[in-house]
Amino acid sequence: xxxxxxxxxxxxxxxxxxxxxxxxxxxxxxxxxxxxxxxxxxxxxxxxxxxxxxxxxxxxxxxxxxxxxxxxxxxxxxxxxxxxxxxxxxxxxxxxxxxxxxxxxxxxxxxxxxxxxxxxxxxxxxxxxxxxx
Amino acid sequence: xxxxxxxxxxxxxxxxxxxxxxxxxxxxxxxxxxxxxxxxxxxxxxxxxxxxxxxxxxxxxxxxxxxxxxxxxxxxxxxxxxxxxxxxxxxxxxxxxxxxxxxxxxxxxxxxxxxxxxxxxxxxxxxxxxxxx
DNA sequence: CTGCGTGTACCATAACAAGCGGTACACTTG
DNA sequence: CAAGTGTACCGCTTGTTATGGTACACGCAG
Numbered sequence: 001x002x003x004x005x006x007x008x009x010x011x012x013x014x015x016x017x018x019x020x021x022x023x024x025x026x027x028x029x030x031x032x033x034x035x036x037x038x039x040x041x042x043x044x045x046x047x048x049x050x051x052x053x054x055x056x057x058x059x060x061x062x063x064x065x066x067x068x069x070x071x072x073x074x075x076x077x078x079x080x081x082x083x084x085x086x087x088x089x090x091x092x093x094x095x096x097x098x099x100x101x102x103x104x105x106x107x108x109x110x111x112x113x114x115x116x117x118x119x120x121x122x123x124x125x126x127x128x129x130x131x132x133x
Numbered sequence: 134x135x136x137x138x139x140x141x142x143x144x145x146x147x148x149x150x151x152x153x154x155x156x157x158x159x160x161x162x163x164x165x166x167x168x169x170x171x172x173x174x175x176x177x178x179x180x181x182x183x184x185x186x187x188x189x190x191x192x193x194x195x196x197x198x199x200x201x202x203x204x205x206x207x208x209x210x211x212x213x214x215x216x217x218x219x220x221x222x223x224x225x226x227x228x229x230x231x232x233x234x235x236x237x238x239x240x241x242x243x244x245x246x247x248x249x250x251x252x253x254x255x256x257x258x259x260x261x262x263x264x265x266x
Numbered sequence: 267c268t269g270c271g272t273g274t275a276c277c278a279t280a281a282c283a284a285g286c287g288g289t290a291c292a293c294t295t296g
Numbered sequence: 297c298a299a300g301t302g303t304a305c306c307g308c309t310t311g312t313t314a315t316g317g318t319a320c321a322c323g324c325a326g
Contacts, residue, residue, distance in 0.1 A: 012283080012284060012285085013285075014284080014285090019231065019234075022234050022235075023230070023234045025238070026233070026234040026237040026238060038300075038301060038302080039301085039302065039303090040300085040301090040302095041300095049285060049286050049287070050287095050302095051285075051286075051287090051304095052284080052285060052286080054302070054303070055284090055285095057302080058302095058303090063238070065238065068301095068302065068303095069293095069294085069301085069302085070292075070293050070294075070301065070302055070303080071292080071293035071294030071295075071300075071301045071302075072293090072294060072300095072301065072302090073294095073300090073301060073302085074301090074302080079240065081240075082238075082239060085239055088235065088239060089239065089249075092232055092235055092236070092249070093249070093253055095228060095231070095232060096232070096249075096250055096253050096254070097156070097253070097257065098152070098228070099225055099228060099229065100159070100253075100254055100257050101152075101155050101156050101159040102155075102221065102225055103225070104159040104261075105155060105158070105159060105196070105198065105215075106215060106218060106221060106222065107212060110254045110255075110257075110258050113254065114247075114250065114251060114254065116222075116225070116229075117229055117247065117250060118247060120226055120229050120230070121229070121233055121246065121247065124230065124233050124243075125243050128237075145312080145313060145314085146313080146314075147313080147314085171271075171272060171273080172272085172273070173271085173272090173273095181314085181315090182314060182315050182316070184314075184315075184316090185313085185314060185315080187273075187274070187275095188313090188314095190273080191273095201272095201273065201274095202272085202273085202322095203272065203273050203274080203321075203322050203323075204271075204272045204273075204321080204323035204324075205271095205272065205273090205322090205323060205324080206271090206272060206273085207272090207273080
């Protein structure tokens with residue numbers, strides 16, 4: 001599978017599914033048009049309830065990451081514009097602020113923070129490149 | 134006060150208090166040794182329960198942001214080493230990955246992401262500088 | 267010592283989210 | 297038709313959040 005589930009994590013299971021699939025799509029491990037397992041199938045593979053998987057799929061559809069067709073299945077969406085782009089960018093900035101605050105509590109300078117970020121981003125960019133179609 | 138509480142936010146009230154005080158400390162609005170309102174006082178000011186404020190203070194003490202003296206009050210801690218530094222840096226990297234994933238779902242390149250981060254950090258650095266003692 | 271304010275520790279209660287198990291329905295496809 | 301799809305319910309349990317209230321041990325100024 002493209003991700004792991006930690007039942008003891010404080011973040012909800014359905015959210016871990018959402019994050020895992022979004023990450024797989026961002027890394028090109030899952031590509032546009034590709035079919036995802038059915039809710040019952042994925043639930044069986046990970047020993048979860050089908051309702052939990054269904055909740056994750058609904059959230060992913062709301063974020064335009066997947067497309068759902070009744071009776072056919074769910075598929076990775078083709079990249080397109082998202083309607084609430086401004087709100088989502090604003091939310092990213094809020095998270096960046098939390099990073100900045102946390103960094104200073106760990107005695108890191110802003111430059112330290114940017115250096116850490118840059119190296120991490122490079123790492124993920126390379127993982128993404130290896131999956132290029 | 135140094136922060137606001139949004140009762141309709143999905144993030145818990147006690148967590149908003151934690152975030153708000155951590156941000157105020159990071160921005161030098163609150164400085165080392167400074168005394169914070171008592172749990173009942175802060176609860177009264179923001180019309181909250183004293184238990185909710187107490188929970189926030191306990192979390193802040195656990196993170197070494199404040200220091201608590203029974204019978205005297207709570208004070209902003211002087212900067213010092215944190216015991217679980219490695220875990221907290223790892224957690225920061227997890228959050229950075231979420232930012233990277235979200236950026237690519239919003240059709241942003243990694244370079245776009247770093248540019249946004251850089252400008253945001255500069256903004257907060259300037260706010261921090263204005264409060265310098 | 268007394269009284270007050272401090273953090274802290276309980277108790278009970280209500281509301282909500284998460285997750286599970288089960289059932290059922292409308293839909294598409296072979 | 298039958299099988300598989302997403303979806304929508306129901307009830308139930310668990311844990312978290314937040315409230316209200318009471319009580320205790322501590323430090324300090326009177």
